[in-house]
Structure formats: structure tokens, C-alpha cells
Amino acid sequence: MKDTSHHDERIAEMKFFSVYPHYVTKIEKKGRTKEELHQVIEWLTGYNESKLKELIESKVTFKTFFSGATLNPNVHLIKGVICGYRVEEITNTLTQQVRYLDKLVDELAKGRKMEKIIRL
Known part of the structure; x- marks a missing residue:
């Protein structure tokens, strides 16, 4: 397996607020809503609308974003390839969590x- 430590560090220091608008643009171009995006983020992280807004305004890194999250117990059901990596095989916990979010946004x-995305 190749060394991804530099990649993992880069992801950890990326600011969530700078990536969030790209998520919104991606889903809205496909006819989905910001509310649906927030539902997916809440399912994954436990963050409600006001907490999400607070984190965006605070310009937190992905490291901080996920350190305060309460991940859904069904995250292990998220499988597949995103950005060339199979999410269930990513060994760095934070990178895997970010890729879980990317995968859910992609599915949206x-x-x-929605029932399939949030693994009901």
C-alpha cells in the first residue's frame, strides 16, 4: 500500500467551510436541495442545522469538524469508491470520515x- 500520510495531513488541515460550497453546488446542479445535504451531514455527524452553521462560520478544519462529531453507528455500511479509494479500506480514520462524507454527497x-443514502 502506498504512503498516504502527506495526503492525510492535507485533508486534516483543509477547512470545511471552503469545501462546503462545492458540496452545495454539486447537489444543487443535480436538482437536490441544501436541506437534503444537511440531512445527510446530520445523519453522518450528528450535527444539527445550527451546529453546522456554527462550524462553517468558525472556519474549522476537517480535523476539528470530525473530532466533535458523533458518527452514525451505521457508517460501516458506506462502501464503494470515491476519489480513487475504496472507503471501507482507508486506514486513516479522519481521511476515511471525510471520504464517507464525500461518498454520501456523491450519492445524493x-x-x-434518501433512504438508501442514510442506510435505513
Whole structure:
């Protein structure tokens, strides 16, 4: 397996607020809503609307964003490839959590039903 430590460090220091607008643009271009995006983020992290807004305004890193999250117990059901990596095989916990979020946003943008995205 190749060394991804530099990649992992870069992800940890990325600011959530700078990536969030890209999530919104991606899903809205495909006819989904910001409310649906927030539902997906809340399912994954436990963050409600006001906490999410606070984190965005505070310009936190992904490291901080996920350090305060209460991950859904069903995250292990998120499987598949995102950004060239199989999410269930990523060994760095934070990188895996960020890729879980990327995968869920991708599924939302692809028109997958919400019940499937949030693994009901």
C-alpha cells in the first residue's frame, strides 16, 4: 500500500467551510436541495442545522469538524469508491470520515433515494 500520510495531513488541515460550497453546488446542479445535504451531514455527524452553521462560520478544519462529531453507528455500511479509494479500506480514520462524507454527497448528487443514502 502506498504512503498516504502527506495526503492525510492535507485533508486534516483543509477547512470545511471552503469545501462546503462545492458540496452545495454539486447537489444543487443535480436538482437536490441544501436541506437534503444537511440531512445527510446530520445523519453522518450528528450535527444539527445550527451546529453546522456554527462550524462553517468558525472556519474549522476537517480535523476539528470530525473530532466533535458523533458518527452514525451505521457508517460501516458506506462502501464503494470515491476519489480513487475504496472507503471501507482507508486506514486513516479522519481521511476515511471525510471520504464517507464525500461518498454520501456523491450519492445524493447521483439521485439516490434518501433512504438508501442514510442506510435505513
